[in-house]
Amino acid sequence: MNRKQKAKAIEALDRFRIELPSWGFANTGTRFGKFMQDAAASTLEEKLHDAGLVNALTGACPTVAVHVLWDFDDPTDPASAKTTRRLARKHGVKIGSINPNVFQDQAYKLGSFCSPDASARQSAMDHTLDSVALGAAVGSKSISMWLADGTNYPGQDNIRRRFNDLKDAMKQLHLKMGRSWRGAKLLIEYKPFEPAFYHTDIPDWGASLLLCQHAGPQAKVLVDTGHHLPGCNIEQIVALLLNEGRLGGFHFNDRKYADDDLTLGSIDPYAVFRIFNEIAQFEFEAKKAPGSTPVDYMVDQSHNLKPKLEAMVQTVCEAQKLFVKAQIVDREALARAQAKGDITGAEVLLKSAFDTDVSPALEAWRKGQKLEKDPLAALRKSGVIKQLGRERKKARAERGEEGGSSYA
Amino acid sequence: MNRKQKAKAIEALDRFRIELPSWGFANTGTRFGKFMQDAAASTLEEKLHDAGLVNALTGACPTVAVHVLWDFDDPTDPASAKTTRRLARKHGVKIGSINPNVFQDQAYKLGSFCSPDASARQSAMDHTLDSVALGAAVGSKSISMWLADGTNYPGQDNIRRRFNDLKDAMKQLHLKMGRSWRGAKLLIEYKPFEPAFYHTDIPDWGASLLLCQHAGPQAKVLVDTGHHLPGCNIEQIVALLLNEGRLGGFHFNDRKYADDDLTLGSIDPYAVFRIFNEIAQFEFEAKKAPGSTPVDYMVDQSHNLKPKLEAMVQTVCEAQKLFVKAQIVDREALARAQAKGDITGAEVLLKSAFDTDVSPALEAWRKGQKLEKDPLAALRKSGVIKQLGRERKKARAERGEEGGSSYA
Amino acid sequence: MNRKQKAKAIEALDRFRIELPSWGFANTGTRFGKFMQDAAASTLEEKLHDAGLVNALTGACPTVAVHVLWDFDDPTDPASAKTTRRLARKHGVKIGSINPNVFQDQAYKLGSFCSPDASARQSAMDHTLDSVALGAAVGSKSISMWLADGTNYPGQDNIRRRFNDLKDAMKQLHLKMGRSWRGAKLLIEYKPFEPAFYHTDIPDWGASLLLCQHAGPQAKVLVDTGHHLPGCNIEQIVALLLNEGRLGGFHFNDRKYADDDLTLGSIDPYAVFRIFNEIAQFEFEAKKAPGSTPVDYMVDQSHNLKPKLEAMVQTVCEAQKLFVKAQIVDREALARAQAKGDITGAEVLLKSAFDTDVSPALEAWRKGQKLEKDPLAALRKSGVIKQLGRERKKARAERGEEGGSSYA
C-alpha cells in the first residue's frame, strides 16, 4: 500500500469501533450440548473484564452490548443500571446496545409481540420498556430488538395478525423511546428461520424496513450477517438500506450454512470486504469522512469450541483488516471504469484492494495507539486464558457451580 | 367435501381466472439448447389460437399476456394494437398484461433502466412508453415490468446509482400511465439471480415494494413463484403484500432449484395451496367474496420438453384444484384453534382441506360451464396436438423456417 | 380408490411399521431454549409408556429406538438390558434400533471416532461396543450411528486423517458385530452441517456409502430426511441406494430450511410420497410384496412446541397415508408412458395417485386391526395428554425436578 492509502487507512481506523457482546464471553453451545471452557465468563463482572481485556488489546471496542435478563441485578429496576455501569467503567468500557430478552421465558412459547396471547404480548412490552429505562439510565445509545417470534407449522397462526400486532408494538415503543431516551436508536433485526421453522415474523430486510417505516425515524434495520437465505447478496441490502437512511448496524459473524455464528471472515472474507466497500462507497459519494457513517458494528457470535477471548480478538482484528482494505479502493478510477462499462477494470480495482497487504497500516495505527503489533499473538503468548481458566474454575467450584456438559 | 364446501367452491371458481402467456406456446429452451416441438406456435396467430384452445377447454383463461417485441407488428406504432386485438378476439380471448422487453437488445448489455449508459436507459423508457400506448390501445389492464438488470461481478457497477435511476424511472412511468392509461396497474417483478449472477437490481419483494412506494398507488408487486432463494416462505410474502395493499399478481410456475419454470404444483403442490390459503384468509377477514381479490394470476413457464398445450391445460387445472382446496378451509375453526395456541388442531384444519378430494366441485363447475370433466384428458384424446404438429411443420417448411436444434 | 387399489393398500399396510424414538417423548428444544410440556416424559418408563400408547392407537409402531446413554440404567453393563427390555414389554413394545451417544460428553469436543485425540476415539469405540452388547442383549436388530463429528473452521483438523480413522473404526465395528450380534445392521447416517459448521465428517450419502463399502455387507446408509442441502433430490438418493443394496432405513421428519425436525409431511408431503414411490417401484420391479423391503422407517423429530404424543400419532398416520398413496400408482401404465417418453402422461399417473383420497383403505385397515378410525382425533378427545400432564407434573415436583425454562 502506498503512503496516501496508509494515511487514509489510519484516519479511518481512528473512527472504526466494534461493540462486543457480553454473552460472547460465556459458555454457549448448540442444541446438542455445550462444551465448557474453564476460562468462560460466568458473572457480569467476568464478562466485562473480558470485554475490557479485548478493548485493551485492540483499542477498538469501547462498548459492550448487554442482555437485560442476564446483565442487570434486577431488570425491572432502573437502579440496577448503576452496578452494571460501574462495573463497565471499572474495566474500561461503556455499556452499548441494550438487548431485551423476549424469547426465553415460558410465556413466549407462541411468540412475544406476535403471540396470540395478549398477556404474552404485554409481558414483552413491559420487559422492553424496562429495558428502555435501563438503557437510558446506563447511558446506552440503542436498543436491539431480536425476536424469536414465528411458527413451526403452516396454519399454526395468522401471519398478518401477528405482523400487525408487531407493527403496533414497534410504533408504541418508538413513541415511548422518543419521550424518555432521546436520540436512541431502535434497531430491528431480521432472521429467516431458527428457532421458528415454518415462518419467522421478521424474516428479511423488507419486513424489518416496513416495521421501521411504520415506527418512525429513529427505527433502523439491524443486519446480522448470518441471518440470510443461501446466496443472498448482503452487501446489496446494505447499499439499499444506506440509500433509504435505514441502516442501523450489524451483528457480525460468519457462516457457511445457516446461522452458524462463526468468527467474522473465517469462511468468506471477500464478502465481508464487500460490505465495508458499500459503506465506504456511500461515504465517498456523500463526501463524508471515511469511517464516519453512524453504523453500529457489533459482534454476535457463539463459540462452542474456539476459546472465546481468542475468537473476539481475532474477530476485531479481522474486521479492522477488511475495513481498511475497503478504504483503499481507488473510487475515482472505479467510477470511471463503471461509467464506461469496463467490467474487468472495475472488478480488478476491488480485487486489488482486497489483495493488498494492509498490515503496514494496521501496525502503524496500533503503534500510534500504543498497542501490540499483533493483538491475537499477544493474547496467546500472555497465558492469560490459562490463568483465567484456573481462577474461574476455582471460583465456580467455590460457588458450587458445574462446568460440565449440559444437553439441551 | 360437503355440500356447503362444494357450493362455496363453485362460487369461487366462477371468479377464478388465470392468464396465459403468448410466449408459453412457442419453442423455448435452456442455455444448452431448445428441443423443438412440431406443434409449437411460431406466429402470433398460432399463439392466440392455442391460448383460445386452452380457454375453450378450461373456461378459466379469458386473457393472454403478450410480449411487446414479439406480439405486435410494430411495437412503436399504437396502430399495431388493432391486429393483435383482432386476432385475440378471433380466438375468443382478450389481451391481458403487456410485457415490454428491455433485455434482448444488444443495447441492454449493461442493463436497461439501470444501465450506466444514459442512452440505454432512454431506450428502455421509450420502449416502455410505447408499450403503455399499446396497452391502452389494446384494452389491457396492466403492464408487467421484469428487468434482467444486474451485474455479474462485484464492483462492476454502482448498486445505489442503479437503484436510484430505477426509482426515478418507475416514478416517471407511473405518472405517465396515470395520464394515458387510467386504472392500469404497474406490476414490478423481482428475481434474485439469472441472467445476472452477482446482483440483480430488484432482487426481492423488499426492493420491489420500495420501488412501488416511490412510484405511486397503482404500482404493485408481481410475485413469480420461481424467483426466490432456497427456503423462502413465499406465502408469507403474499400475506405481507396483501397487508400493505401491494400484491399485484403472480407469475405461476414451480421449481425445485432455481427459476426452473416447471408446471405449477408439479414439485410442491402444498406450497401453492398455502399461497391460495393466504389470499382466501385475507378475503375471509375482509368479508370479501371468495376469489374476488384483484390479484392477477398469470402463468409464466418454459417448457422445453413437455408439450406446451398439455402443460398449459394441466397448469390451469392444477391451479383450480389447489385454489378450491384453499376455499374449503374451516376459517372459523382455524381462528379458534390459533387463538388458543392449538398448534396441531390448527395445522390439521389446513392439511385436511389440502387432502380433500375436490374433484366433485371441479366437475360440477365444469358441467355448469359445459366443459369436459377432465380438460387434460380431453385434450390428449382429441389428437389436436398431433394435427397442429403436422400443419405447423408444413407451414414452417413453406416459410423456409427451421425446426431443428439451436444451441444458445 | 377402486377395490383393487384398496386391497393392495391394506395388504401393504399390514407390513408397514414405523419405529418411534424414546427421546421423542421427552422435552427437547432449540439452542435458544426449551419450552416445557407438562406431559413430556422424563423417565424411561414414561417414554416407553408413551410409545406403547402411540402403538396402541396406530397399530403400526411395535418397536422403540433407544438412546444408550439415557435409556439404560448403566450403559456399560449388559445386564441393564433386562430392565429396558422388561419395561418395553410391559408397555407392549420391543426395543428397536440402538443409538450410541458419542457427542454429549466433554471428551468429544473435537469429535468422537474422528477426534485428533486417540483417547476420545477409544472412548467412542468403547461406548459403541457397549452399545452393541446392549443391542444384542435387548434383542434389537440394528445400531444407528449418527456422529456429530466435524470442524468449525477451515484448517481446524485434517479432513482425510479424520475420515480414515472413521473408516477403520467402522470396519472394526462391523467385524465385532458380526461375531456377537449376527444379522444386525450397522446403520451409518449422514448430515451436511450442525452441530459442526465448517465440515461434517459424514456430510452426504456418498461419504456414508464409502464407509459402508469399506465396513462390510451389513453396513447400510441411514437417510434422515432433514439432513440434506437445499434442493437435494432425496428420492433419487433412495433409488440409488436401493440399487446398490445399501439403503438401511430412514429417520423421518420434515423441514423447510435446515434440520428443522418438524412432523413428517407437514411442509412437503409430495416429497415424502416420492420417497415411498421409489421403494414401491423397486418392489414392483423386483416382484416383491408391497411393503416388504427391509427398510427401517424410524421417526426422528424434535417437538419444542407441538404436544409430543399428538406429533407422534400425526406422524405415523401421515406416513401411512403417503405410503398407501405410493402403493396405488399404476406401475404398468407408468412403465409404458416412460418408455414412450410421454412426460405428461407419466407424471399424471404419479400425481393422480397422490391426489387420491386413500382414507377408505386406511379406515378399513384400522377397522380390521380394531383401531379407532382417526387415531389423532381419538387421542385428542381422550384427554390423556392433560391427565399425563397432571400426573407427571406432580411426579416431577415430588422428585424435585424442575419443569421450567432452560436456556442453552
Added chain:
Amino acid sequence: MNRKQKAKAIEALDRFRIELPSWGFANTGTRFGKFMQDAAASTLEEKLHDAGLVNALTGACPTVAVHVLWDFDDPTDPASAKTTRRLARKHGVKIGSINPNVFQDQAYKLGSFCSPDASARQSAMDHTLDSVALGAAVGSKSISMWLADGTNYPGQDNIRRRFNDLKDAMKQLHLKMGRSWRGAKLLIEYKPFEPAFYHTDIPDWGASLLLCQHAGPQAKVLVDTGHHLPGCNIEQIVALLLNEGRLGGFHFNDRKYADDDLTLGSIDPYAVFRIFNEIAQFEFEAKKAPGSTPVDYMVDQSHNLKPKLEAMVQTVCEAQKLFVKAQIVDREALARAQAKGDITGAEVLLKSAFDTDVSPALEAWRKGQKLEKDPLAALRKSGVIKQLGRERKKARAERGEEGGSSYA
C-alpha cells in the same frame, strides 16, 4: 513471504498448468440471450489463436480442451484430428481433454446414455467412441463426460433404469478406451441441476464415484466448482476423492447462486484457496513434489459480458495466485496445532497464508519465464482485443454471419 516460501512457490508454479476451453473464446450467453462481442472467436482457428495468446501471456496453458462437435471438421472421421492438431501446433498449444457432445442433438431430448430410447443411447455411445478415436489421434490424455441427462418431472422416467444403463455404458466405454487409447482418463462430471430440473442422472460426487468404481481404474471424478448445491463443502469432496484415488480434475469457475460460470475467485477466493490447500496437504503427506498431483485443472466458464480474453487471462492469474498461497502454508506447524486441538492456531496458519502477498513469487516466476509482470494489464494495454474485434467483425461480415442478438 520469505525466501524459502518464494522458492517453493516458484518450484510449484513450474508444474502448475491450466487447460483452456476452446468454447470459452466464442460468444455464449444465458437462455435470455447472448450479448455479442466483436472479438469473440467464431472459427476453430480463432479459438486456438486466442488460447495460444493466453498461453503466451501466462505461460501456464499449454493445452486446449475441445468440443468434438464444434472443433473437428468431421467428428465421425478420425482423419479430422489432423487439422485440429495442426492448427493447435500453429498457435503454440496442444489438444487437451476431449468433450463429446451428447446433449445438443434433438435425439437427446429425453437423455443420451440414459434415454428411454435405445437408439438415442446408441447414438451417444457411437459419438463417444468417435470422440475416443479422435482423442487418441490428436494426442489427448482424457475424455470429459458431462451429460445433460435427467428429467423435469417426478415420474417422467425410471431413475434406476437410467442409472443402470449409464453404468453399463461407462463400463463399456472404459473397456474400449483401454484397448485403443491406453493411459487416457475417463473423466465423469456431476451436476445437481440444469438443464434438467427435477433430477439429474449424475447429481453429485457420490453418483460419479459409483460410476467410476463400476467402470474401472482409469475412470475419475471431474469436479466442476459451479456444480454443487448451496453450502456444499467442495474442498471436502476434493479431499475424499484424493483419498480414494479418484480425483480426475476440475472445471474451474466461480458462482454465487447456481452454475453461474463466473471467473474463478471472483466471488469467493478463499474457497478456491481451500481447494488448492487440500491438494497441497495431500502432496505434503504423500511426500510428493508440490504441484505434482496428476489433477487436470481446466477452465469452464461462460462469459456473456466480460471480454473473453480478459476473463481467461484473469482466471489463469487468479488460479496461480491462489495456488501459490496454498503452497506456503506451514504444514508442520499446522499438523502440530491440529494434533493438540489448537483451533485458532491452526486456522490462523491457513488464513495467514491466504493473506500473504504472493506477488513477489509470481513476478519472479514470470520473469524467469520471460513473461510480462502483469499479464492482464499487458493484454489490456496491448490493444489486441480491439484489433481482433475489427478483424473478426469484418471477417464475419464477409462470411455473411451475423453478430447480432439471439434470443434463446
